[in-house]
Amino acid sequence: xxxxxxxxxxxxxxxxxxxxxxxxxxxxxxxxxxxxxxxxxxxxxxxxxxxxxxxxxxxxxxxxxxxxxxxxxxxxxxxxxxxxxxxxxxxxxxxxxxxxxxxxxxxxxxxxxxxxxxxxxxxxxxxxxxxxxxxxxxxxxxxxxxxxxxxxxxxxxxxxxxxxxxxxxxxxxxxxxxxxxxxxxxxxxxxxxxxxxxxxxxxxxxxxxxxxxxxxxxxxxxxxxxxxxxxxxxxxxxxxxxxxxxxxxxxxxxxxxxxxxxxxxxxxxxxxxxxxxxxxxxxxxxxxxxxxxxxxxxxxxxxxxxxxxxxxxxxxxxxxxxxxxxxxxxxxxxxxx
Ligand code: P6P
Numbered sequence: 001x002x003x004x005x006x007x008x009x010x011x012x013x014x015x016x017x018x019x020x021x022x023x024x025x026x027x028x029x030x031x032x033x034x035x036x037x038x039x040x041x042x043x044x045x046x047x048x049x050x051x052x053x054x055x056x057x058x059x060x061x062x063x064x065x066x067x068x069x070x071x072x073x074x075x076x077x078x079x080x081x082x083x084x085x086x087x088x089x090x091x092x093x094x095x096x097x098x099x100x101x102x103x104x105x106x107x108x109x110x111x112x113x114x115x116x117x118x119x120x121x122x123x124x125x126x127x128x129x130x131x132x133x134x135x136x137x138x139x140x141x142x143x144x145x146x147x148x149x150x151x152x153x154x155x156x157x158x159x160x161x162x163x164x165x166x167x168x169x170x171x172x173x174x175x176x177x178x179x180x181x182x183x184x185x186x187x188x189x190x191x192x193x194x195x196x197x198x199x200x201x202x203x204x205x206x207x208x209x210x211x212x213x214x215x216x217x218x219x220x221x222x223x224x225x226x227x228x229x230x231x232x233x234x235x236x237x238x239x240x241x242x243x244x245x246x247x248x249x250x251x252x253x254x255x256x257x258x259x260x261x262x263x264x265x266x267x268x269x270x271x272x273x274x275x276x277x278x279x280x281x282x283x284x285x286x287x288x289x290x291x292x293x294x295x296x297x298x299x300x301x302x303x304x305x306x307x308x309x310x311x312x313x314x315x316x317x318x319x320x321x322x323x324x325x326x327x328x329x330x331x332x333x334x335x336x337x
């Protein structure tokens with residue numbers, strides 16, 4: 001049995017290697033503790049009275065599930081007092097969440113989708129938490145504004161997600177590759193189980209909500225049609241499809257065994273700019289995928305190079321096995337005449 005290394009042990013090693021500061025290590029530990037608390041509530045489901053609608057709407061105008069609200073509160077309260085953060089931003093909160101004046105401030109900004117995939121909660125399908133960490137550009141005596149959060153994804157210092165599935169896993173990058181941890185519920189600690197996760201360049205598995213096909217742009221319609229023609233078509237091989245409708249679960253599969261995940265631009269979400277949110281969904285997932293050797297674009301450009309304009313901005317997302325992402329992107333940039 002290999003030596004069991006905890007998340008704390010891993011982070012101390014990363015700190016000794018100079019990849020994380022003491023404050024960033026504390027930040028990640030506090031997020032991990034929040035994830036454990038969320039995992040306990042998620043795993044109780046109906047027994048915790050945590051299923052169903054909250055009866056409220058979030059800033060996106062989406063009906064909130066009770067667990068959306070619970071997870072959001074857990075993350076906000078756990079991260080307020082530690083002294084490692086200058087402010088937070090959440091999918092569930094319209095404006096920047098400032099650190100209460102009676103708590104010390106740190107040098108980082110934390111952004112998160114507290115519970116991604118909420119439509120799957122009541123049917124007991126894997127959901128998750130996604131987080132992104134930026135440096136605070138402001139001086140400590142000033143409250144960070146929304147503009148301070150609007151940094152391109154390439155400036156993230158850390159990104160990660162938790163999946164609440166058959167096991168609870170935490171997948172993390174601080175810039176030195178992608179590393180996975182599994183929650184040992186008896187010990188209450190995350191154990192290092194997936195070192196250096198990588199996305200194979202090639203794949204035969206794609207992930208997209210095919211019910212939107214009539215709304216896709218031509219390059220995506222062309223790409224998917226080719227996959228569906230299988231070995232008798234231009235690709236010369238058969239492809240499989242998976243769609244869980246929890247980005248965290250679909251991206252975790254891509255990080256675990258390869259694939260291409262797509263929520264591309266479509267006519268239904270034209271005025272919104274896309275379906276998935278840039279700051280706390282696309283950017284952290286793009287950092288993880290690139291750190292694992294994959295690629296992440298909007299179809300027309302690298303996601304991590306986007307200069308954000310709004311905190312809750314949405315973008316098209318095409319990410320995963322590099323060869324496939326590059327092919328789809330080439331169809332957008334160099335369409336047949
Ligand atoms: P659709 C979940 O609500 C989410 O934001 C992502 O996690 C997921 O990939 C997508 O929406 C699912 O969207 O249109 O399939 O319901």
